[in-house]
Amino acid sequence: MxxxxxxxxxxxxxxxxxxxxxxxxxxxxxxxxxxxxxxxxxxxxxxxxAGLVKTLAQNVHPQNPEWFAYKTSEPESRTFIADALSRELGLDFEPEDIAMTQGAFAAIALAFRLVLDAGDEVVIPVPGWFCYASMLRAADLVPVKVGLSEPDFDLDLEAIEAAITPRTRMVVVNSPHNPTGRVYSREQLQALTDLLNSASNRIDARIWLLSDEPYRRIRFTSAPFVSPAALYPWTLIDYSYGKVLLAPGQRLGYLAISPLLPNDQRDELRGATFSVQMSMGWTFPDALMQYSVASLESVSxxxxxxxxxxxxxxxxxxxxxxxxxxxxxxxxxxxxxxxxxxxxxxxxxxxxxxxxxxxxxxxxxxxxxxxxxxxxxxxxxxxxxxxxxxx
Ligand SMILES: Cc1ncc(COP(=O)(O)O)c(C=O)c1O
CATH class of the missing domain: 3.90.1150.10 (Aspartate Aminotransferase, domain 1)
Known part of the structure; x- marks a missing residue:
């Protein structure tokens, strides 16, 4: 059987x-x-x-009977993150653009669930994080593995272009990149998003960009970080606090909708995240992590x-x-x-x-x-x- x-x-x-x-x-x-x-x-x-431990210790003490009640994307968390992310990326995020999740894992799964249908193809980088393909398979989606250009492991635009078919609906970009540590320049990302615009026109379907950014704050250069969300309206950003806090067992992250997305589409996504996260089996962070968002901002x-x-x-x-x-x-x-x-x-x-x-x-x-x-x-x-x- x-x-x-x-x-x-x-x-x-x-x-x-x-x-x-x-x-x-x-x-x-x-x-x-x-x-x-x-x-x-x-x-x-x-x-x-120490900053993490102190914050958790403070927040474990209940301040009201609902302290450990069900928590979804709490308004305080969303508002705080929308402001902080707007400053960090130079974009105008609003609280409704932020869906609170159990780390980047859940944010990535949410992105797949929100905009993809069974059989859709998703371009992922190779070498790359070893969970994209299995997460896609588990969601009845099709990973299309595209090599980075060697020896520098830059984005290989020709290879991405060649991998796009009428079923392509998303390209995953991970910068800073696991495992190579590469951070993609504005020029590279601009060239990619130009490619996605023309490919979307060609196949007559919008190709989404998932910007997987859990290492965004772990950079060794002083050059400002460029998120594809600033260049391509159909970008979803996933983030995790697990890396910067080096505490991946305390799950906290989010999915953010690019504020450049046309308003009708932005509203549709905003309106869906709550129900879709519930339907996925409650992918919101625990109460304790939600209360900790603001205090953890400066911990690294x-x-x-x-x-x-x-x-x-x-x-x-x-x-x-x-x-x-x-x-x-x-x-x-x-x-x-x-x-x-x-x-x-x-x-x-x-x-x-x-x-x-x-x-x-x-x-x-x-x-x-x-x-x-x-x-x-x-x-x-x-x-x-x-x-x-x-x-
Ligand atoms: C590139 C990349 N994306 C997403 C994740 C998932 O992060 P988290 O476990 O904090 O949700 C990881 C974790 O290793 C990662 O390396």
């Missing part, structure tokens, strides 16, 4: 490399062993930020310390011959494995309790990803092992 729905089978198949890595690899078996140097997932390895991981870790690793690895992509943002480092075999490289390191993600998890066999959420002490312990692996 067939137990799993076809879409769940498809989602499980897309996710298989990650599940294998997490549950069944050397990493899966040994990640919690004493002395492990864990450079895999973007998880914290140090005590949580230490970006100077992160830049120091990035420089320490980058310069050491480059000195030993590794070919790395210098990240402009995110907390990841992406580069080529010595001898070009990422799986073997990851196993060699794992045998000495240093764990990295092989590029195969991002559909790239030669590369690997390091998460700089590892501690400085782990980095120092691991560096000689990286040096040996380059020989």
């Amino acid at each position: 067939k137990v799993l729905s076809q879409r769940s089978q498809n989602a499980v198949a897309e996710f298989a490399p990650i599940a294998d890595f997490f549950l069944r690899s050397t990493y899966g078996e040994a990640r919690n062993a004493a002395g492990a140097c864990d450079f895999t997932f973007g998880n914290p390895h140090e005590m949580p930020l 991981i230490d970006l100077d310390a992160l830049a120091e870790k990035r420089d320490r690793m980058l310069h050491s690895l480059e000195q030993w011959g590794y070919r790395m992509v210098p990240p402009e943002g995110t907390f990841y480092l992406w580069g080529e494995a010595p001898k070009g075999d990422a799986l073997r490289f990851a196993e060699t390191l794992a045998a000495r309790s240093v764990f990295v993600m092989p590029g195969t998890l991002f559909e790239r066999k030669r590369h690997f990803r390091i998460s700089l959420t590892a501690t400085a002490e782990m980095i120092e312990r691991a560096l000689p092992i990286f040096r040996d692996a380059a020989k």
Whole structure:
């Protein structure tokens, strides 16, 4: 008897490399062993930020009987975020443009649900975050994987153009980009949005742009961040606080509608988010996180310390011959494995309790990803092992 729905089978198949890595690899078996140097997932390895703990502790004390009642997109959260985001991106968001979600995961799922129908095609970047494809499959949507241009991992506009068919309804852009750390320039994004305008005209259907921006505040350059929402009206932004707070287990994020969207379409989306989020199974953040939005605005991981870790690793690895992509943002480092075999490289390191993600998890066999959420002490312990692996 067939137990799993076809879409769940498809989602499980897309996710298989990650599940294998997490549950069944050397990493899966040994990640919690004493002395492990864990450079895999973007998880914290140090005590949580004091500002986060203080805010949660303050807000846990009920101030009225409804303190822990059902919470949706609370007006205070939406108003605060609309103002903050307007200042950050130079656009006029209104509270109704903000749908509060359980992190970026739920915001992405909401974007898919709001504007896509079964069978629609969605262009996603490769290498890229390893959950887009399985989330699309689970929603009966079709991922169309388009490579970034190597060696710099810029957007490959020709490849995107070639991938667009009459069924294309969305292109996902992730900047700062996981896993490469690239931050796309205004010129690149403008060229992409010009392409989307003409392709939408050609196929006679609007192609949406999902701007996946959970690392927006984790950048090493002083250049202002450009969101595609400022260039292309049919843009939805998803955001998560999980990265900047390095607390992905406390779910808080949002989906924002570009204020440039024509008013009738903007109103239609605004009017739908509440019911669609309910119909998806309650994707709103918990009460405690909603109360914390304003106080958390100024709380962040230490970006100077992160830049120091990035420089320490980058310069050491480059000195030993590794070919790395210098990240402009995110907390990841992406580069080529010595001898070009990422799986073997990851196993060699794992045998000495240093764990990295092989590029195969991002559909790239030669590369690997390091998460700089590892501690400085782990980095120092691991560096000689990286040096040996380059020989
Ligand atoms: C590019 C990208 N998008 C979305 C997410 C989901 O973020 P969250 O777990 O905070 O919802 C992640 C998390 O790793 C990510 O790297």
